[in-house]
Amino acid sequence: MIVVFLGPPGAGKGTQAKRLAARLGLPHVSTGDLLRSAVERGTPLGREAALYLDRGSLVPDETMLGLVGELLDRGDHARGVVLDGFPRTTPQAEAFDRLLSARGRAVGIVFLLDITEEDAVRRLTARVWCPKCGGVHNLVADPSVVEGICDSCGGPLEHRSDDVRHVIAARFEEYRRLTQPTLQYYRAAGKLLTVDAGRPIDDVTAEIDAAVDDSGKPGQAASR
Ligand code: AP5
Numbered sequence: 001m002i003v004v005f006l007g008p009p010g011a012g013k014g015t016q017a018k019r020l021a022a023r024l025g026l027p028h029v030s031t032g033d034l035l036r037s038a039v040e041r042g043t044p045l046g047r048e049a050a051l052y053l054d055r056g057s058l059v060p061d062e063t064m065l066g067l068v069g070e071l072l073d074r075g076d077h078a079r080g081v082v083l084d085g086f087p088r089t090t091p092q093a094e095a096f097d098r099l100l101s102a103r104g105r106a107v108g109i110v111f112l113l114d115i116t117e118e119d120a121v122r123r124l125t126a127r128v129w130c131p132k133c134g135g136v137h138n139l140v141a142d143p144s145v146v147e148g149i150c151d152s153c154g155g156p157l158e159h160r161s162d163d164v165r166h167v168i169a170a171r172f173e174e175y176r177r178l179t180q181p182t183l184q185y186y187r188a189a190g191k192l193l194t195v196d197a198g199r200p201i202d203d204v205t206a207e208i209d210a211a212v213d214d215s216g217k218p219g220q221a222a223s224r
Contacts, residue, residue, distance in 0.1 A: 027082070065092060113195055117183070
């Protein structure tokens with residue numbers, strides 16, 4: 001089963017994708033996390049990605065498809081995967097479908113987490129993350145038990161370098177220009193399910209859980 005989470009910056013893709021992946025026993029793959037980890041390690045991919053992340057631009061499609069294509073062939077991804085932030089352009093979605101179909105697989109359901117820009121900016125400016133394990137907290141909605149310390153690994157929490165207002169604005173512009181048209185691709189395929197993500201974290205999770213059964217297939221509550 002392949003589940004995709006899309007939505008604007010700060011909509012809660014990572015928060016909800018991790019929860020669903022844990023429930024279904026599937027790997028959670030965030031392309032943003034993969035890129036940030038490559039930047040931290042200073043790999044060739046990281047050096048290329050840093051140029052885009054710091055500006056709030058999307059990394060080129062070929063780079064992203066190479067990265068995700070390799071993951072698909074890993075044994076631990078054979079049963080399925082919960083993708084967070086990929087595909088996010090129409091060329092990525094089309095090429096991803098070709099990669100999957102060559103392997104006899106297909107995207108099952110795409111969640112669009114819908115939120116206003118104002119709410120998203122409020123969340124992003126209060127977000128802290130752990131560069132050591134990728135854990136995410138929010139100073140308002142989801143604070144760590146000990147201030148400044150990651151609940152999962154005890155590492156120090158910090159603000160993401162792209163969570164500053166002018167880069168957030170650029171990320172929204174990229175979302176409107178390149179990702180919003182991709183929603184139509186999945187809507188036309190009957191795979192898009194829109195969730196009001198402006199509500200409390202547990203309410204959003206409840207709606208997602210009702211839409212996907214334990215095997216990862218769209219459940220009866222899925223309304224498009
Ligand atoms: P990525 O890391 O994917 O960034 P993004 O899309 O901007 O999304 P965010 O991670 O900012 O937000 P989120 O929706 O995951 O929200 P979260 O759950 O953290 O990508 C970063 C960059 O990588 C891109 O700009 C691009 O350069 C590159 N990239 C990645 N994928 C790419 C691709 N496919 N193609 C090309 N380039 C790519 O929640 C946000 C905060 O709100 C947290 O503090 C959380 O605790 C809190 N929160 C969550 N839900 C709620 C709620 N319901 N109520 C209150 N607070 C909440």
